[in-house]
Amino acid sequence: MGNRLGDHEYDYLFKIVLVGDSGVGKSNILSRFTRNEFCLDSKSTIGVEFATRTLQVEGKTVKAQIWDTAGQERYRAITSAYYRGAVGALLVYDITKWQTFENVQRWLRELRDNADSNIVVLMAGNKSDLDHLRAVGEQDGHALAEKEGLSFLETSALDATNIERAFQTILAEIYHIVSKKALATKQAPANAVIPGQGTAINVANTSGVMSRGCCSA
Numbered sequence: 001m002g003n004r005l006g007d008h009e010y011d012y013l014f015k016i017v018l019v020g021d022s023g024v025g026k027s028n029i030l031s032r033f034t035r036n037e038f039c040l041d042s043k044s045t046i047g048v049e050f051a052t053r054t055l056q057v058e059g060k061t062v063k064a065q066i067w068d069t070a071g072q073e074r075y076r077a078i079t080s081a082y083y084r085g086a087v088g089a090l091l092v093y094d095i096t097k098w099q100t101f102e103n104v105q106r107w108l109r110e111l112r113d114n115a116d117s118n119i120v121v122l123m124a125g126n127k128s129d130l131d132h133l134r135a136v137g138e139q140d141g142h143a144l145a146e147k148e149g150l151s152f153l154e155t156s157a158l159d160a161t162n163i164e165r166a167f168q169t170i171l172a173e174i175y176h177i178v179s180k181k182a183l184a185t186k187q188a189p190a191n192a193v194i195p196g197q198g199t200a201i202n203v204a205n206t207s208g209v210m211s212r213g214c215c216s217a
């Protein structure tokens, strides 16, 4: 029930939210992962509510439904609906802007206040291609991730470094939690389960694309 979409089948559907300061590269990480596109023009709005990609995670077919903001993060006005049902979060900062790294703590608080307490968080230090402009050391990232119990990778949406790996990592972590839970309750893992809530994610509609600006590459 709920795991068939037309001809497409999947074992799990996981909602993942992108969070982090404006300008850190969230929308480009999403477009790189789901469409293999990147936009150098900062003004162009990619304008998707969410995008999906189906991939294999430890032999299972996992459909990742990844939600992007429409710029509300600038006004700290992300609504709780954005976080509802999310089992994973990619918390992004920009390695060339120290302030965006400082604000990671604020985003963690936001997640704690609005998302499920068992949400899997991967912190991504994006724009690793701009090493010559680096303001945040990779060790700073590792140290914070360890302190907060997060996974951590430096990524580049521009040259695609670690984008695939970031999503594979977070999806595998979610899968481990969900499959363990299914084992514990002796239920067939037919649907995505929100860790700690035991509630099925029910998102049948995958056409979250509102508009597509930009991007010829």
Ligand SMILES: Nc1nc2c(ncn2[C@@H]2O[C@H](COP(=O)(O)OP(=O)(O)O)[C@@H](O)[C@H]2O)c(=O)[nH]1
Binding pocket: 020, 021, 022, 023, 024, 025, 026, 027, 028, 029, 039, 040, 041, 042, 043, 126, 127, 128, 129, 130, 155, 156, 157, 158, 159
């Ligand atoms: N050099 C570089 N620029 C990036 C990278 N990711 C995003 N950008 C640029 O950073 C700006 C903001 O990106 P965007 O995806 O809109 O950030 P968002 O506000 O977090 O969604 C744009 O000009 C992008 O081209 C990256 O990995 N490397």
Ligand SMILES: [Mg+2]
Binding pocket: 026, 027, 028, 068, 069, 070, 071
């Ligand atoms: Mg954006």
